[in-house]
Amino acid sequence: AQTVTQSQPEMSVQEAETVTLSCTYDTSESDYYLFWYKQPPSRQMILVIRQEAYKQQNATENRFSVNFQKAAKSFSLKISDSQLGDAAMYFCAPGGGSQGNLIFGKGTKLSVKP
Amino acid sequence: DAGVTQSPTHLIKTRGQQVTLRCSPKSGHDTVSWYQQALGQGPQFIFQYYEEEERQRGNFPDRFSGHQYPNYSSELNVNALLLGDSALYLCASSRTGVRNQPQHFGDGTRLSIL
Numbered sequence: 001a002q003t004v005t006q007s008q009p010e011m012s013v014q015e016a017e018t019v020t021l022s023c024t025y026d027t028s029e030s031d032y033y034l035f036w037y038k039q040p041p042s043r044q045m046i047l048v049i050r051q052e053a054y055k056q057q058n059a060t061e062n063r064f065s066v067n068f069q070k071a072a073k074s075f076s077l078k079i080s081d082s083q084l085g086d087a088a089m090y091f092c093a094p095g096g097g098s099q100g101n102l103i104f105g106k107g108t109k110l111s112v113k114p
Numbered sequence: 115d116a117g118v119t120q121s122p123t124h125l126i127k128t129r130g131q132q133v134t135l136r137c138s139p140k141s142g143h144d145t146v147s148w149y150q151q152a153l154g155q156g157p158q159f160i161f162q163y164y165e166e167e168e169r170q171r172g173n174f175p176d177r178f179s180g181h182q183y184p185n186y187s188s189e190l191n192v193n194a195l196l197l198g199d200s201a202l203y204l205c206a207s208s209r210t211g212v213r214n215q216p217q218h219f220g221d222g223t224r225l226s227i228l
Contacts, residue, residue, distance in 0.1 A: 044222070
């Protein structure tokens with residue numbers, strides 16, 4: 001069974017600063033994907049960034065980037081130049097492969113201070 | 115291009131009743147997944163529908179059932195409601211056969227059981 005651990009229930013960052021959210025996972029799949037989703041109070045789950053496990057190059061999407069360590073099963077999210085609109089719950093979710101569903105961690109609540 | 119739409123937005127039921135939640139996938143998507151998100155938790159996978167059949171199922175009792183129609187829209191039915199079924203129910207759609215296809219989420223249905 002796949003499991004996901006997000007060890008930081010809450011994080012805080014100053015506007016314009018950088019913050020890193022951690023995630024570790026366990027899976028028996030050989031071919032899978034990894035996603036970070038953001039859920040603001042409006043509750044819609046919004047895709048932030050995706051990574052294919054077979055790719056060694058870390059994914060980057062504007063101010064968002066990941067540090068993917070496949071052997072360690074670690075998938076952290078770095079947010080640069082944090083903005084007030086980044087405040088939300090962030091969920092790490094491996095998925096894909098033979099299992100099409102996503103497995104979510106418990107989330108990290110990110111606060112951004114002006 | 116309409117995204118994933120869910121109805122209703124909110125619903126209040128009493129224990130023992132039955133409920134039906136509805137989901138229309140994003141245009142071009144043929145696969146629908148349902149998730150249950152309890153307060154303060156990450157979403158948990160209920161089941162996934164493709165080609166009008168349940169393709170995968172998470173660890174949920176038979177009280178939870180679903181359906182997919184030829185136009186790819188889907189329903190989630192829950193019988194004999196329990197207080198513990200109070201949660202946000204999220205529908206997500208994707209396109210099978212496309213590598214690294216992320217799931218797109220709707221705004222969810224907030225179900226409260228009295």
